[in-house]
Amino acid sequence: MNAEARIAELNLHLPPPPKPGGIYKPVVVAGGLAYVSGHVSRTPAGELITGRVGKDLTLEQGKAAAREVGLAILTALRAEFGSLDRVKRLVKSLGLVNAAPDFTQQPQVINGYSELMSEVFGPDNGVGARSAIGAGTLPSNVAVEIEAIFEVR
Amino acid sequence: MNAEARIAELNLHLPPPPKPGGIYKPVVVAGGLAYVSGHVSRTPAGELITGRVGKDLTLEQGKAAAREVGLAILTALRAEFGSLDRVKRLVKSLGLVNAAPDFTQQPQVINGYSELMSEVFGPDNGVGARSAIGAGTLPSNVAVEIEAIFEVR
Amino acid sequence: MNAEARIAELNLHLPPPPKPGGIYKPVVVAGGLAYVSGHVSRTPAGELITGRVGKDLTLEQGKAAAREVGLAILTALRAEFGSLDRVKRLVKSLGLVNAAPDFTQQPQVINGYSELMSEVFGPDNGVGARSAIGAGTLPSNVAVEIEAIFEVR
Numbered sequence: 001m002n003a004e005a006r007i008a009e010l011n012l013h014l015p016p017p018p019k020p021g022g023i024y025k026p027v028v029v030a031g032g033l034a035y036v037s038g039h040v041s042r043t044p045a046g047e048l049i050t051g052r053v054g055k056d057l058t059l060e061q062g063k064a065a066a067r068e069v070g071l072a073i074l075t076a077l078r079a080e081f082g083s084l085d086r087v088k089r090l091v092k093s094l095g096l097v098n099a100a101p102d103f104t105q106q107p108q109v110i111n112g113y114s115e116l117m118s119e120v121f122g123p124d125n126g127v128g129a130r131s132a133i134g135a136g137t138l139p140s141n142v143a144v145e146i147e148a149i150f151e152v153r
Numbered sequence: 154m155n156a157e158a159r160i161a162e163l164n165l166h167l168p169p170p171p172k173p174g175g176i177y178k179p180v181v182v183a184g185g186l187a188y189v190s191g192h193v194s195r196t197p198a199g200e201l202i203t204g205r206v207g208k209d210l211t212l213e214q215g216k217a218a219a220r221e222v223g224l225a226i227l228t229a230l231r232a233e234f235g236s237l238d239r240v241k242r243l244v245k246s247l248g249l250v251n252a253a254p255d256f257t258q259q260p261q262v263i264n265g266y267s268e269l270m271s272e273v274f275g276p277d278n279g280v281g282a283r284s285a286i287g288a289g290t291l292p293s294n295v296a297v298e299i300e301a302i303f304e305v306r
Numbered sequence: 307m308n309a310e311a312r313i314a315e316l317n318l319h320l321p322p323p324p325k326p327g328g329i330y331k332p333v334v335v336a337g338g339l340a341y342v343s344g345h346v347s348r349t350p351a352g353e354l355i356t357g358r359v360g361k362d363l364t365l366e367q368g369k370a371a372a373r374e375v376g377l378a379i380l381t382a383l384r385a386e387f388g389s390l391d392r393v394k395r396l397v398k399s400l401g402l403v404n405a406a407p408d409f410t411q412q413p414q415v416i417n418g419y420s421e422l423m424s425e426v427f428g429p430d431n432g433v434g435a436r437s438a439i440g441a442g443t444l445p446s447n448v449a450v451e452i453e454a455i456f457e458v459r
Contacts, residue, residue: 021260022260022261022263022264022267022283022285023264023267023268023271023280023283024246024267024280024281024282024283025280025281025282025283026282027282028242028243028244028245028281028282030185030186030242030244030302030304031184031185031186031304031337032336032337033336033337035244035245035281035282035302036282037245037282037283037284038283038284038285038286089334089336090334091334091336091341092334092341092343093330094247094284094400094453096284096286097443099442099443100443101442101443102443103443104443104444104445104446104447105445106443106444106445107327107328107445108328110328111328111329114328114329114330115329118329127329127330127331128330128331128334128341129330129331129332129333129334129341129342129343129453130328130329130330130343130344131343131344131400131402131451131453132328132344132445133344133402133441133442133443133444133445133451134289134441134442134443134444135286135287135288135289135441135442136252136254136286136287136288136289136290136440136441136442137250137252137253137254137255137256137257137259137286137287137442138257138259138286138287139257139258139259139260139285139286140257141257145284145286147247147282147284149336149341151336151337174413175413175414175416175417175420175436175438176417176420176421176424176433176436177399177420177433177434177435177436178433178434178435178436179435180435181395181396181397181398181434181435183338183339183395183397183455183457184337184338184339184457188397188398188434188435188455189435190398190435190436190437191436191437191438191439247400247437249437249439287442288439288440288441288442289405289407289439289440289441289442289443290403290405290406290407290408290409290410290412290439290440291410291412291439291440292410292411292412292413292438292439293410294410298437298439300400300435300437
């Protein structure tokens with residue numbers, strides 16, 4: 001099943017694209033790969049999800065924030081290509097958690113994003129290489145920021 | 154207008170390449186892309202620009218430091234290819250700010266680098282995908298470190 | 307000399323692959339490049355090497371931990387391709403050190419990984435572009451995490 005059909009089946013609602021927060025493009029394509037800028041956690045209504053996971057937010061709240069980042073990345077890909085069916089597979093992601101100094105479950109937070117990608121693109125093409133780390137600080141104190149590379153067809 | 158002509162027109166002076174601070178190459182080319190190592194903030198005289206933005210340095214000082222990193226990256230690309238005209242476009246950057254724990258304007262700092270790239274390579278080819286984050290710590294306590302990927306012709 | 311012969315000559319023992327700590331693949335290949343997930347520091351027996359370098363671990367201990375990460379990455383590449391001789395060169399690495407707030411020798415730590423890659427793949431193909439930074443926090447409080455991109459033949 002292709003990605004757009006999965007989006008409909010799962011009844012996922014993609015958020016509108018955010019206003020750019022700096023001098024960059026949401027997506028740049030080179031050599032058959034789509035490089036997606038770091039996207040930050042926002043509510044479906046577009047408000048920033050902020051705070052440090054393990055202090056201001058629970059693990060579950062952080063994981064939910066990571067899923068929202070995934071939806072924002074899907075929005076960016078659809079805006080770039082017109083359809084998510086142009087995406088062949090997820091290649092690689094860097095997941096950054098705004099974590100409390102003693103927080104150590106960054107992978108479990110970023111799983112919120114990774115589960116979404118697996119649901120949409122499938123258990124093979126939707127699962128990529130990944131790093132999940134704690135940033136020192138993140139823009140506007142957002143809870144999660146994720147950048148990614150996708151292969152396009 | 155090509156990049157070398159823009160460098161001349163803007164009267165930009167590229168710094169000499171730094172001595173390697175570890176076991177790496179400044180630039181590696183693979184698959185038509187140039188992978189540029191993390192470059193750190195230095196003054197035009199080659200001294201490290203150090204300190205945490207939001208504590209030891211102001212936003213404007215951090216932004217100026219990010220621009221210096223951009224000049225160092227241009228030096229590395231010219232050394233690799235002989236001419237910046239071999240660079241087709243900026244694909245992707247990861248901008249790391251040595252930020253105070255409560256600093257949240259990482260994108261505004263990295264804009265100092267991004268503005269330079271846009272000036273040199275143009276508002277389309279010089280604007281790439283980007284992430285701007287706060288590192289926990291940076292080598293030698295530098296203010297800014299940036300790594301990037303460029304497409305070459 | 308090829309990589310597998312060097313492994314034998316250096317009498318290197320590659321560790322078994324770790325159990326996945328999240329929803330990701332150890333290696334994804336796209337466009338002739340192998341994207342390797344962030345791998346974390348473990349002892350040869352498979353136990354996590356944890357703590358902050360500059361506080362809980364010395365520079366030398368951190369450097370040794372980075373070398374262990376490199377061995378884990380070699381394991382992942384061999385599992386993916388059957389033989390390390392399929393690897394043409396190291397393209398790019400991002401080395402993340404779990405550093406004390408005042409630690410500034412991240413490159414010297416990551417050199418432990420880079421020296422290994424140079425030993426195995428040679429002083430040209432084994433030396434790539436690189437960034438070495440301090441993370442805010444790392445999963446399970448590991449000392450070092452490294453992700454990398456290799457060119458395959």
